[in-house]
Amino acid sequence: MKDTILEISDLSAGYEEKDILQEISLFIREKSFVGIIGPNGSGKSTFMQVLARSLPVRNGDIVLMGDSLQSWSFRDFGKIVGYVPxxxxxKFRYPVYDVVMMGRNPHIERFRSPSAADHEAVQRALLQTGTVELARRPITDLSGGERQRVMIARVLAQDPVLLLLDEPFAHIDIHHQYELIRIIRETSRDKRAVIGVFHDINLAAAYCDQLVLMNDGKIRAFGKPEEVLTTSLLKEVFRISPVIDVNPTTGTPYVYVEEKWKETDAQNVHIHLISGGGTGTYLISLLSRSGYSLSCGVLAENDSDCLMARKYDIPTLTEPPFSRLSQETEEKLTELVKKADVVIVTSMPVGWGNYPNIRVLEQIDPHKILCILPSSGPSLPDFTSGVATDTIKRLLSNGAQKKSSPGELMEILQTTQIVNDYK
Incomplete structure (x- = not known):
């Protein structure tokens, strides 16, 4: 294909007598960002070493921009392919500026000094990676995260057509992690292709155009994140019980690992959850998967908690967004909280429109109320001039319990004596 940068056919490679990679076939197009994921020992780093020509091909073929990988001179290969291990x-105390300039070596003629364009490329890469302030420091004096940012700066200064990244963000703090992956993704939009190995599946899903799932030296799946990150594949390859949701920021798949909680007496306890504004999303999933009978509301129809409740087919009271609870809905809510064995309240935003969610709690035994609230600071975002907060305080003083995390909540629910008390 005209826009194909890399084409791999029936590739096998490995160390000594053992093949690590087997029957790998893949094509990488320009303007693409491809993430490689898989468990430890699946062959991800070996694959990158083969592409970087650090490990020879045993069988099969790799074609780079129309020519066999082995036919490229090392100098021309260095102009086309950049690699961050x-x-x-x-090990030597080179200044960071000089290390980044090494990325320009394939472009500098022998016995020539770096040109103005080379220095501009280095300055641009230092700015992009936030390493300008490190330029005169020895590379050996840097932390692991700082050193990795410099290595990424070096390959950006190299300006390759194909960029290979082997777990590039492993030691980098979250701020620089997201800054750098954004920059790298932008570079793939200008005819460049990027292939990166990721341990963080969700980071790869959020920023990569396509994912390669590897296991036992073979490609198990290749495609868009939503095509690769399926429950059955993740369960088989990673040996986990995955829950696949949607990242609310990017709209891409987001993978959770299902927590294993005891289900003792769960089926005998009915819980009503009062939440909103996303404060109950995780609890809805957790409680449902732990086997509890659950009802929710009252929630706005477009609230993320409401969407999660519908995902699990949980009975939910709803009202249109930004509307006050109707008398009919409030009566239904009162009936639900009175019938529930346990009522859980989150630190949801409360205004006059949804205040009846809180007010109705004064009609039931406070000992069956569990409040998931911050350990310090305000109990909840209160837009009722303190009325909702005062209601919560009265409930707590009269016997309602306050917990600060879902884990503490589950410990309470799964304590037999507490469950019996609620029953």
């Missing part, structure tokens, strides 16, 4: 092996 897991760990930097620079």
């Amino acid at each position: 897991q760990e930097s092996d620079i």
Whole structure:
């Protein structure tokens, strides 16, 4: 294909007598960002070493921009392909600026000094990676995260057509992690292709155009994140019980691992959850998967908690967004909280429109109320001039319990004596 940068056919490679990679076939197009995921030992780093020509091909073929990978001179290969390994092996005290300039070596003629364009490329890469302030420091004096940012700066200064990244964000703090992956993704929009190995599946899903799922040295799946990140595949390859949701920021798949809680007496306890504004989303999933009978509301129809409740087919009281609870809905709510064995209240935003969610709690035994509230600071975002907060305080003083995390909540629910008390 005209826009194909890399084409791999029936590739096998490995160490000594053992093949690590087997029958790998893949094509990478320009303007693409491809993430490689898989469990430890699945062959991800070996695959990257083969593409970087650090490990020879045993069988099969790799075609780079129309020519066999092995036919490229090392100098021309260095102009086309940039590689950031897991760990930097620079042992000498080179200044960071000089290390980044090394990325320009394939572009500088022998016995020539770097040109103005080379220095501009280095300055641009230092700015992009936030390493300008490190330029004069020895590379050996940097932390692991700082050193990795410098390695990424070096490959950006190299300006390759194909960029290979082997777990590039492993030691980088979350701020620089997201800044750098955004920059790298932008570079793939200008005819460049990027292939990166990721341990963080959700990071890969959020930023990569396509994912390659590897296991036992083979490609198990290749496609868009939503095509690769399926429950059956993740369960088989990673040996987990995955819950696949949607990242509310990016709209891409987001993978949770299902927590294993005891289900003792769960089927005998009915819980009503009062939440909103996303404060109950995780609880709805957790309680449902733990086997509890659950009802929710009152929630706005477009609230993320409401969407999660519908996902699990949970009976939910709803009202149109930004409307006050109707008398009919409030009566239904009162009936639900009175019938529930346990009522859980989250630190949801409360205004006059949804205040009846809180007010109705004064009609039931406060000992069956569990409040999931911050350990310090205000109990909840209160837009009722303190009325809702005062109601919560009265409930707590009269016997309602306050917990600060879902884990503490589950411990209470799964304590037999507490369950019996509620029953």
